[in-house]
Amino acid sequence: MRLSRFPLATTKETPADAEIISHRLMLRAGLIRKLGAGLYTWMPLGLRVLRKVEQIVRDEMNRAGALELLMPSVQPAELWQESGRWDVMGAEMLRIKDRHKNDFCYGPTHEEVITHHVRQDIRSYKQLPINYYQIQTKFRDERRPRFGVMRAREFLMKDAYSFHMDAEGLAAEYQNMRAAYTRIFSRIGADFRAVKADSGNIGGAASEEFHILAGAGEDLLAVSTEGDYAANVEAAETHPSGRPLPAPTAALETVSTPGQKTCEQVSRFLNVPLTGKVKLLVVKAADGGLIGIALRGDHELNEIKAAKHPRIASPFEMAKIEDVQAAFGCEVGYLGPVNCPIPVIADFAAAEIADFVCGANQNDAHLRGANWGRDCALPETADLRMIVEGDPSPDGRGTIKLLRGIEGGHIFQLGQKYTQAMGLSVLDEKGEAITPQMGCYGIGVSRMAAAVIEQSHDANGIIWPDAIAPFRVIVTPIGTDKSPAAKEAAEQLYQQLIDAGVEALLDDRGLRPGPMFADADLIGIPHRIVIGDKGLANQQFEYKHRRADKAEMIPATLDAVLAKLA
RNA sequence: CGGGGCGUAGCUCAGCUUGGUAGAGCGCUUGCUUCGGGAGCAAGAGGUCGCAGGUUCGAAUCCUGUCGCCCCGACCA
Numbered sequence: 001m002r003l004s005r006f007p008l009a010t011t012k013e014t015p016a017d018a019e020i021i022s023h024r025l026m027l028r029a030g031l032i033r034k035l036g037a038g039l040y041t042w043m044p045l046g047l048r049v050l051r052k053v054e055q056i057v058r059d060e061m062n063r064a065g066a067l068e069l070l071m072p073s074v075q076p077a078e079l080w081q082e083s084g085r086w087d088v089m090g091a092e093m094l095r096i097k098d099r100h101k102n103d104f105c106y107g108p109t110h111e112e113v114i115t116h117h118v119r120q121d122i123r124s125y126k127q128l129p130i131n132y133y134q135i136q137t138k139f140r141d142e143r144r145p146r147f148g149v150m151r152a153r154e155f156l157m158k159d160a161y162s163f164h165m166d167a168e169g170l171a172a173e174y175q176n177m178r179a180a181y182t183r184i185f186s187r188i189g190a191d192f193r194a195v196k197a198d199s200g201n202i203g204g205a206a207s208e209e210f211h212i213l214a215g216a217g218e219d220l221l222a223v224s225t226e227g228d229y230a231a232n233v234e235a236a237e238t239h240p241s242g243r244p245l246p247a248p249t250a251a252l253e254t255v256s257t258p259g260q261k262t263c264e265q266v267s268r269f270l271n272v273p274l275t276g277k278v279k280l281l282v283v284k285a286a287d288g289g290l291i292g293i294a295l296r297g298d299h300e301l302n303e304i305k306a307a308k309h310p311r312i313a314s315p316f317e318m319a320k321i322e323d324v325q326a327a328f329g330c331e332v333g334y335l336g337p338v339n340c341p342i343p344v345i346a347d348f349a350a351a352e353i354a355d356f357v358c359g360a361n362q363n364d365a366h367l368r369g370a371n372w373g374r375d376c377a378l379p380e381t382a383d384l385r386m387i388v389e390g391d392p393s394p395d396g397r398g399t400i401k402l403l404r405g406i407e408g409g410h411i412f413q414l415g416q417k418y419t420q421a422m423g424l425s426v427l428d429e430k431g432e433a434i435t436p437q438m439g440c441y442g443i444g445v446s447r448m449a450a451a452v453i454e455q456s457h458d459a460n461g462i463i464w465p466d467a468i469a470p471f472r473v474i475v476t477p478i479g480t481d482k483s484p485a486a487k488e489a490a491e492q493l494y495q496q497l498i499d500a501g502v503e504a505l506l507d508d509r510g511l512r513p514g515p516m517f518a519d520a521d522l523i524g525i526p527h528r529i530v531i532g533d534k535g536l537a538n539q540q541f542e543y544k545h546r547r548a549d550k551a552e553m554i555p556a557t558l559d560a561v562l563a564k565l566a
Numbered sequence: 567c568g569g570g571g572c573g574u575a576g577c578u579c580a581g582c583u584u585g586g587u588a589g590a591g592c593g594c595u596u597g598c599u600u601c602g603g604g605a606g607c608a609a610g611a612g613g614u615c616g617c618a619g620g621u622u623c624g625a626a627u628c629c630u631g632u633c634g635c636c637c638c639g640a641c642c643a
Contacts, residue, residue, distance in 0.1 A: 012604065013578050013592065017636055037635065091567090143567080146636090261643070281643065318641070332643040359643080460603095478602060514603040521603090532602070542602095 001471065002494075003507045003519075009033075009043060010519050020216040022453035023148030025462050029523045031449075038145025038153030045523060046449070048470035050156065053448045054135055056187050056467065057158045064180035066131040066160050071113045073137055077103035079112040083421045094141050106139040111418045111440060114161040118436075119424040122163065128426065128436060129169050131177075133160030135445060147216070149446045150406065156446040162439040163419070165428065170413050170437040174206060177411050177441045181210050184443065185408065189465025190452055193403070195221050196231035197410065198304050207235075207412035210443075211405025214454035221405045222387045226398030233402070234304050236387040237394050238348060246354040250369030252338075258364040261333025263297040266366055270357060274298035278350050278358040278370070280335040282324045282342070284313035290327055294337050294346035296353065299385040306384055311345060334359040338367055338376045346372075347384040406451040409443040453524075462524030463546045471505040472565060473497065474525040476516050478532035480508075489556065490531045493541070496558045502565065521546065527565055531556075 009030030018024040026032050031046030042050055058068065074096070080086035086103075094106040107113070114132055122128065135158045145153045160177070164170040178194070185192040190212045197209040209232055211221055222236040223229065231237075260269045267274045277297030283306065285291035291311060295301060307316040324332050327341050336358030337344045351372060360367045372378050391400045416435050418424075425433040449468065456463045466472060475497070477483075477490035490506060497504035505525060507516045520528055528551075530542040535553060543564050544551035554560040 011577065011593080016572095016578070019637090034635095143640090144637095263643080279643065318643095321643090324643080335643060481601070512601050512603090512605070514601090514605080516604095517602080518604045530602080534602085 001505050003505060003509050006505075007044065008519060008523070009045075010522050018148065020147050020150070020454065021457060022150065022216070022450040025453055025457055025522070026148055026450060029462055031523075032149060034148075038142060038151070040149055040152055040154075042446075045470050049449045049464070049468050050446060052468040052470075053188060053445050054156070054158075057184055057443055057445060058135065060180045060184045060187070061133050061158070061160065063183075064131075064176055066133045066162075066180075068134060069132050070134050070136060071107075071110050071117075073107050073139070074104050075107045075110075075113055077105065079116055079422075080105065083112050083115075083418055085112070092140050092142065094139050107136075108138055108140045109442075110134070110136070110159055111161065111414070111438075112422065115418045115422045115424055115438070118161075118163055119422060122424075122426055122436075125165050125426055125428045125434075129162060129164045129173060131160055131162035131173060131439075133158060133441075148450060150216075150450045151218070152446065155444065158443040158445055160441040162441070163424075164437040164439070165426070165434065167413075167415075167437055170415075170439050171206075174411060174413055174439055177439070178208065181409050181411060181441070181443070185210055185212070187467055188448060188452065189456075189467050190408070190448075191455055192408065193221065193223065193230055193405065195223070195405070196235050197412070198232065198235040207410070209405075209407050210409035210411075212408050212448070212451040212455060213403055213405050214451060215404050216454050217404035217406040219405050219407055221403045222391075222400045223403055224393035224395060224398045225401055227393055227395045229393045229395040229397065229400075231387075231394075233387055234302065236400070237305075238383050238385060238387050238391060239394060240348040240381070241352055241392075243352065245352060245372060248354055248369070248371035248374050250355040250371075252367060252369050252371070252375050254360050254365055255368050256364060257334075257366045260364075260366070261331070266357060267297060270366070270368065272357050272368075276353065276356055278337060278346075278353070278356045280337055280340070280344070280359060282319040282327075282332070282335065284317045284319055285343070286311050286313050288313075290319050290323060290342045292335070292337065292340055292342050292344040293384055294344055294350045294379065295385055296347065296350045297357075299347065299349060299388065302384060302386045305382075309345065309382055309384070311343070311380075328361050330359075330361055330363045334361060334363055334365060336361055336367060336370070337372075337379065338370050340376065344376075344379045345384065346379040346381050348381050349385060351379065351381045406447065406454065407444070408448050408451055409441075411441040412439065414438040414440050457524075460518070461522035464524040464526055466526050469503075469524065469526050471503045471525050473502060473527040473529060473561070474505040474507060474520045476507045476513075476520060476528060476530045478513050478530060480510055483533045483536075485536055486531050486533055489536060489541075493529065493531065493558065493561065497561070500558065500562065502562070529561060 011028050015027045032040045093108050096104050138157045139154050162173045192212050194208050194210050197207045220233040222231050222233050260266045263279050274297040278294050281293045303316040306312045307314040354371050355369050357368050358370050389402045419435050419438050428434050475490050475494045477486045480487040494506040526546050528544045539556045540553040541556045542551045543554045
């Protein structure tokens with residue numbers, strides 16, 4: 001492609017509402033243009049990147065035996081009513097009506113549609129297993145779209161759905177997809193990590209997320225310093241230490257703590273570490289009443305874990321402040337497990353400390369020297385908190401460190417949730433009807449491009465890995481106004497590269513070197529060949545990799561250039 | 567959904583408090599000079615001031631409504 005015929009649309013100025021580096025660079029490099037909140041046009045240069053990602057995904061899905069199809073983006077409400085999700089999905093789902101006033105949605109995902117098709121077509125165990133996928137535009141009306149295509153409302157996703165006769169078949173395909181995802185992320189050139197994730201579904205089936213590691217990531221990952229353990233903090237479990245509860249050494253006393261409502265305030269006021277405090281959160285219980293959750297002062301509640309606890313309401317909901325005050329007769333800043341009017345469940349860590357500080361269940365007062373067993377009953381214990389850096393790794397090897405990641409893919413075993421709800425059944429060898437097991441596997445294709453930029457850029461712009469670069473190499477002739485030789489050599493090399501099947505860009509705009517180099521760096525072309533009189537005098541081109549500090553001289557031949565690209 | 571902010575040239579923004587014929591930089595066009603890391607000079611093109619209504623002799627500016635966009639928060643105990 002000749003830059004004289006290619007709309008580059010690069011800018012020096014940073015667009016006002018771009019917060020993270022990938023969003024800024026994608027706008028500055030002219031990869032995308034915003035149309036509305038969470039809506040982006042992929043410009044020609046950006047689309048080339050998107051298509052590269054897409055093609056890698058397609059290649060590997062095909063290699064893994066999945067079958068590509070394309071489902072409509074607009075879906076009839078009936079299917080969603082059948083699965084029960086029409087009422088469950090919130091405002092995130094864009095609902096629309098056609099001219100007959102019939103309800104539709106713009107698909108946020110396609111479990112219902114694929115299950116519907118499969119129940120029409122698949123009758124026999126001989127037709128299973130099967131794995132269908134598509135690369136399709138989705139729409140999710142995010143409460144807060146941001147970060148450009150990283151969290152857009154309309155985005156491109158690869159979603160795959162597999163169907164199996166039994167759980168073993170599903171587990172095997174899950175591993176197959178896991179391997180395919182590993183190849184996809186590796187080929188794209190991303191530094192990634194597969195982590196255990198919250199499946200959000202009954203049955204405890206496996207679920208993993210593939211994260212591209214980057215500081216701008218919206219997810220926190222807990223990984224072991226020594227072992228292989230890696231999990232999204234939402235899903236990272238914690239265990240009791242196994243150490244016996246220390247015996248009480250202090251007497252229980254009530255201390256006046258006027259106005260000290262938060263753990264931090266109390267900790268400072270009484271000069272005790274946060275780890276020596278127990279806080280009590282009040283949430284809705286499964287039986288409709290209230291239940292207290294005791295956590296160590298420095299720990300945070302994991303709402304997903306809480307919602308899974310049989311005695312806690314699901315979905316998770318904090319108690320109303322008024323209800324708490326009615327039950328305790330004091331403000332929420334002074335709650336504690338001692339003389340507590342409601343049942344209490346303690347997090348493992350909170351149940352392991354002695355002589356702790358906690359609210360006195362009366363205004364402006366806390367207790368010091370409180371102890372489980374002596375001052376209040378030993379509560380039921382459970383894993384209810386967020387894992388934190390420095391915790392022992394759940395697999396017993398090393399400690400936990402936290403990383404930030406961008407969720408690029410998610411694979412999980414759905415089980416029979418949709419096949420059952422939508423009445424999909426097939427006949428097995430014995431002629432008996434069974435409800436197939438289902439798996440589902442997603443990749444955020446458009447997000448992937450942004451995530452790679454987060455990982456791979458410098459002060460001058462994007463640095464594309466070869467695999468998804470919009471062009472492999474840019475040929476930049478210098479001083480073409482004075483040197484017809486440089487111009488000719490550039491034209492010739494460009495033509496040779498094209499003939500050799502290399503995706504090459506020729507900067508034939510006749511600009512001064514500064515702007516040409518700046519554009520080439522900004523749009524992140526991995527390889528650059530500069531052709532000028534100086535080099536040509538010695539039959540040399542100048543080669544520079546986007547990542548290299550300095551350029552080097554190479555023979556002015558196609559072969560020498562190809563050798564550098566290899 | 568709650569709170570805050572912003573809509574003026576393709577982009578980034580000033581002008582609004584105190585109403586009086588629309589501004590800058592970047593980008594764009596033309597010419598001359600320049601030419602190895604975003605050049606200089608000169609001359610130009612380009613805006614229904616988000617939209618609707620109101621106040622006024624007169625509104626980008628004041629008032630009301632509306633739409634769009636951005637940021638923060640959505641939980642603490």
